[in-house]
Amino acid sequence: MLLLRRVCFLLPSPSPRAPLAKPLPLLLRPPRTLPSAARALASMAAPAAPAGGTAAMSRDAFRAAVTNTLERRLFFVPSFKIYGGVAGLYDYGPPGCAVKANVLAFWRQHFVLEEGMLEVDCPCVTPEVVLKASGHVDKFTDLMVKDEKTGNCYRADHLLKDFCKDKLEKDQTLSPEQAEEYNKILAILDDLSAEQLGAKIKEYGIVAPDTKNPLSDPYPFNLMFQTSIGPSGLSPGYMRPETAQGIFVNFKDLYYYNGNKLPFAAAQIGQAFRNEISPRQGLLRVREFTLAEIEHFVDPEDKSHPKFGDVSDLEFLMFPREDQMAGRSATRLKLGNAVSEGTVNNETLGYFIGRVYLFLTQLGIDKDRLRFRQHLPNEMAHYAADCWDAEIECSYGWIECVGIADRSAYDLRAHSDKSGEKLEAHEKFAEPREVEKLVITPSKKELGLAFKGNQRMVLEALEAMGETEALDMKATLESKGEVEFKVCTLGKDVTIKKSMVSINIEKKKEHQRKFTPSVIEPSFGIGRIIYCLFEHCFYQRPGKAEDEQLNVFGFPPLVAPIKCTVFPLVKLEKFEVVAKKISKALTAAGISHIIDMTGNTIGKRYARTDELGVPLAITVDNTTSVTVRDRDSKDQIRVEVDEVASVVKEVMDGQSTWADIMWRYPTHTASAAEDEAEP
Numbered sequence: 092m093l094l095l096r097r098v099c100f101l102l103p104s105p106s107p108r109a110p111l112a113k114p115l116p117l118l119l120r121p122p123r124t125l126p127s128a129a130r131a132l133a134s135m136a137a138p139a140a141p142a143g144g145t146a147a148m149s150r151d152a153f154r155a156a157v158t159n160t161l162e163r164r165l166f167f168v169p170s171f172k173i174y175g176g177v178a179g180l181y182d183y184g185p186p187g188c189a190v191k192a193n194v195l196a197f198w199r200q201h202f203v204l205e206e207g208m209l210e211v212d213c214p215c216v217t218p219e220v221v222l223k224a225s226g227h228v229d230k231f232t233d234l235m236v237k238d239e240k241t242g243n244c245y246r247a248d249h250l251l252k253d254f255c256k257d258k259l260e261k262d263q264t265l266s267p268e269q270a271e272e273y274n275k276i277l278a279i280l281d282d283l284s285a286e287q288l289g290a291k292i293k294e295y296g297i298v299a300p301d302t303k304n305p306l307s308d309p310y311p312f313n314l315m316f317q318t319s320i321g322p323s324g325l326s327p328g329y330m331r332p333e334t335a336q337g338i339f340v341n342f343k344d345l346y347y348y349n350g351n352k353l354p355f356a357a358a359q360i361g362q363a364f365r366n367e368i369s370p371r372q373g374l375l376r377v378r379e380f381t382l383a384e385i386e387h388f389v390d391p392e393d394k395s396h397p398k399f400g401d402v403s404d405l406e407f408l409m410f411p412r413e414d415q416m417a418g419r420s421a422t423r424l425k426l427g428n429a430v431s432e433g434t435v436n437n438e439t440l441g442y443f444i445g446r447v448y449l450f451l452t453q454l455g456i457d458k459d460r461l462r463f464r465q466h467l468p469n470e471m472a473h474y475a476a477d478c479w480d481a482e483i484e485c486s487y488g489w490i491e492c493v494g495i496a497d498r499s500a501y502d503l504r505a506h507s508d509k510s511g512e513k514l515e516a517h518e519k520f521a522e523p524r525e526v527e528k529l530v531i532t533p534s535k536k537e538l539g540l541a542f543k544g545n546q547r548m549v550l551e552a553l554e555a556m557g558e559t560e561a562l563d564m565k566a567t568l569e570s571k572g573e574v575e576f577k578v579c580t581l582g583k584d585v586t587i588k589k590s591m592v593s594i595n596i597e598k599k600k601e602h603q604r605k606f607t608p609s610v611i612e613p614s615f616g617i618g619r620i621i622y623c624l625f626e627h628c629f630y631q632r633p634g635k636a637e638d639e640q641l642n643v644f645g646f647p648p649l650v651a652p653i654k655c656t657v658f659p660l661v662k663l664e665k666f667e668v669v670a671k672k673i674s675k676a677l678t679a680a681g682i683s684h685i686i687d688m689t690g691n692t693i694g695k696r697y698a699r700t701d702e703l704g705v706p707l708a709i710t711v712d713n714t715t716s717v718t719v720r721d722r723d724s725k726d727q728i729r730v731e732v733d734e735v736a737s738v739v740k741e742v743m744d745g746q747s748t749w750a751d752i753m754w755r756y757p758t759h760t761a762s763a764a765e766d767e768a769e770p
């Protein structure tokens with residue numbers, strides 16, 4: 092459980108949450124682009140959707156097949172492997188880097204370019220004062236327990252969660268009451284305090300999983316990596332746990348750069364560092380990861396969005412908090428209705444939810460395994476107006492991959508207070524406006540005489556009064572001459588006399604309105620999105636040998652690490668010359684490709700590139716025309732050598748689909764040897 096990330100002050104707990112709706116069954120389906128025959132074969136891997144009675148593959152077996160392929164083909168590998176590796180640190184290899192670069196390029200196109208966002212690139216090393224102001228130094232913690240003998244550390248909520256899940260899944264003797272209790276704990280896990288977690292761990296006799304030794308009481312562990320800036324050791328700093336703060340502290344300059352106009356958005360892609368207590372789930376929970384964040388600054392009095400109409404007709408799985416609390420499942424809602432009925436707080440937040448949906452589905456995330464879940468009241472920071480997580484279902488369950496939050500004016504205010512720099516926007520009026528303003532003027536002298544050392548606390552509390560409270564005080568002072576007043580920072584009531592404060596409504600002419608903008612923040616965990624994409628695109632199909640399964644990543648062209656391969660059918664110089672000519676044309680067209688001159692059987696070469704998710708393969712079997720094969724359907728067409736690069740480009744750029752191309756060119760019938768082979 093992450094306590095108060097970015098200072099999420101928890102409100103006093105209302106009634107305990109009803110159990111969360113059961114997660115949807117995991118559907119390990121092939122990509123939607125596959126022809127029906129391939130889909131039927133690939134759905135053999137789907138535990139919840141077995142095809143024609145075929146034995147289903149378990150989640151664990153499916154995950155093992157995916158990660159095995161990913162690591163073997165160097166999409167990613169544990170970092171520092173020759174030294175035994177370090178939990179929560181991974182390297183992306185060549186195809187992984189290419190997929191990541193494609194995802195980030197599309198992110199820039201879909202968000203930065205489309206909205207004219209201001210991109211920045213700030214340092215990872217951050218001075219303490221910045222993260223003190225944002226609340227990270229004090230509150231960016233998870234609750235940890237230690238093995239009392241070995242000192243091994245565990246996340247307290249993970250241990251309790253594993254215990255409850257294990258009981259629910261494996262304990263045949265569980266009574267309905269016990270099952271209800273474990274389900275309830277799973278639902279309220281994020282709300283449990285250190286004391287409550289500790290009490291449950293004791294009550295259930297939970298011990299260290301590796302050694303069975305007793306555990307310490309839970310205590311908060313700050314997730315930031317601490318460092319010091321410069322050799323003196325006097326300037327503490329941290330590796331940033333998110334990129335957002337770099338944007339907030341630059342607000343004034345960015346606002347000026349934007350012509351002092353709102354709304355505008357700034358964006359940043361960069362590394363974030365979190366010293367996770369016990370990282371698990373591969374790329375999903377790591378200690379260093381790429382975040383892509385947007386901070387959209389908007390007038391708090393006008394959160395409409397001019398382009399909301401572009402996304403308002405989208406319909407997808409949404410999981411409002413009422414449905415979660417009532418134990419219902421996510422349902423398909425029309426985004427326009429969700430905003431107009433108030434389920435989503437405002438149009439700008441709704442606009443970004445819609446844009447995130449389009450981004451993820453265009454990347455290749457299965458829309459039926461993507462939902463937008465609203466934060467429950469206790470999950471949300473007290474200052475936040477509304478928060479939704481884009482959750483993607485994979486073999487680990489529903490995973491938060493993008494957080495989309497209306498954080499109101501909290502962050503800019505926090506940095507204004509700490510730095511003394513006013514991070515504000517202003518709206519100039521065409522004509523000066525006469526406004527009535529509440530003016531509270533405490534008398535320092537009177538307060539000093541009455542409250543001595545506490546004078547400042549009383550004065551600040553008086554100045555911070557809202558309009559209603561101030562007017563009530565004025566009325567009481569006028570009728571009774573004194574009033575009891577609660578000063579939170581003193582933790583008690585004090586008596587305020589008429590001479591200590593004057594409260595008036597004054598008429599003033601104003602030429603502009605000054606305000607702290609609200610911020611709407613979509614925050615993308617790029618590694619999580621990529622891992623879910625890997626799972627959603629992966630499928631297997633039978634190979635030539637009995638029981639053999641060939642692995643395929645059915646990436647859409649947009650994310651495929653390599654767009655095309657070029658093979659001479661047999662090792663002949665005249666074919667190699669043609670292959671090199673095609674390679675040159677592909678390079679000139681900007682198409683990433685590989686030439687394979689190894690002389691392996693063509694079937695083997697196809698199988699190897701299918702595993703890398705290469706959408707098209709060109710086989711040179713002639714000096715004037717060549718064959719082009721589609722990865723998923725395995726259909727082949729014959730194309731003139733001089734035309735082939737532009738045909739590949741057409742499909743890769745999305746101007747034509749493979750089906751369109753099939754109409755235009757003669758099909759080529761593959762030989763059995765070409766069709767199937769071991770990798």
Ligand code: AMP
Pocket residue numbers: 096333365367374375376377378380382491492493494614615616617618619
């Ligand atoms: P947060 O600031 O905690 O809301 O995180 C923003 C996004 O970062 C989340 O939606 C995740 O996609 C991603 N994320 C958070 N923690 C991790 C982690 N330890 N490893 C990988 N991705 C993470």
